[in-house]
Amino acid sequence: MMGSEAITTLDPTRLVIAAVIGLVLLLVLIIKFKIQAMVSILIGALTIGLLAGMPFEDIISAVNDGMGNTLKGIALLVGLGSMFGAILEVSGGAQTLAVTMVKWFGDKKAAWALGITGLVIAMPVFFDAGLIILIPLAFSLAKRTNRSSLFYAIPLLAGLAVGHAFIPPTPGPVLVATMLNVDLGWVILVGIFCGIFSMIVAGPVWGSICGKKHYIPVPEHVANQPDIDESKLPNFWTIVGIILIPLVLIILDSVAGVVPAMAPIQPILGFLGEPFVALLIATVAAMLILGIKHGYKTEELEKIMTKSLEPTGLILLVTACGGVLRYMLQYSGLGEVIGNAVSSANLPIVIVAFVVAALVRICVGSATVAMTMAAGIIAAMPEIASLSPLYLACTTAAIAGGATVCSHFNDSGFWLVKSLVGMDEKTTLKTWTIMETLVGGTGFIVALIISFFA
16 A cells, blocks of 8 residues: 555654644635635645655545545445435424424423434434434424523534434444444444433533523524424324334344344345445335325425435535545554554553544544544554454444544534524534534543443
């Protein structure tokens, strides 16, 4: 591999300086000059390669491999997730889940209902899609109770962030689990555990504090909308069943790997439990049960699903450019420099995993890139081979936690939340950024505690 040559020949001090300059340039382009994130990341990545003294062919390879390998891992999942999300949206499925939960919990505890709903929805649906589908419900609750939107938006965002970070089949933890070679069943179990605590701390608890400190009115275009007509919404348990399809298929695949009696059907479950197959089945089920059965013609569904793919181009390209940055750092040898520096501190691997992911997250912004780079560095450590599946699942959760903290100007999620909720940059930093740090930090602490028993 071209990277191995670079690792031995490039000067570590020059590498670190090149990386700092490249990442600072990236931040300045995005924050000060408002240059499009994809262009800024590419410029930052090329700057790192050139200043580090990488051969030109290695720089080009890093760009091509970064784009190709990153898209290869997530393109299908993002596309299917967006289409699934679109069907849940038009059929009212996501609203069914949220409205039913709010009814069960009552207006006073609606923040808890939204947190749980966000967590469940974000497992099969991409964060952005889930947020766009469910934010109107948070606004309608704020309108009904005359409270700040943040009382309901923050718990919803926390739930979505938790589902997106910790629990497969969402792409991040699937990617990390694959790189660390850990059974997805363990990852789901540890992820659910970490996720519940994170959602409580960052959702209802932090949302209540934010709602009291910052009054954010309901956006005007939402304030004038009529309330959701509940009589037209699909059945609650149908929605839960469809959302659980990918989760159950993946868990069955994991169980079949360790239960000898299931060996004869293991190849079938292995195929069905492949994340893109599981999501495809869920999407087809949503098309038939929530689409056609609810009176949508196939032509209408085709238009809805095609339209849902429009925002995925931007998501995929920004994420892929983050992949370019990762490969530039990896091929230049900086990944190894970071890994050696942190591992020489003689800390438990769960802590190392969190620190590396958090550093990359703060510098690069993309959670997927932070997870990918941290997993690559951790997977390269020789000690990994001797660790138990439970410890590796805790390491996966720690990487997910580190990749979630400190969302700021270089994270597309920051700008999406700012514009959807209608906040300025300062308030978004005081609310959303702290919420993301609570999600990641709490998840990491729970993973660390579990790792002591692994």
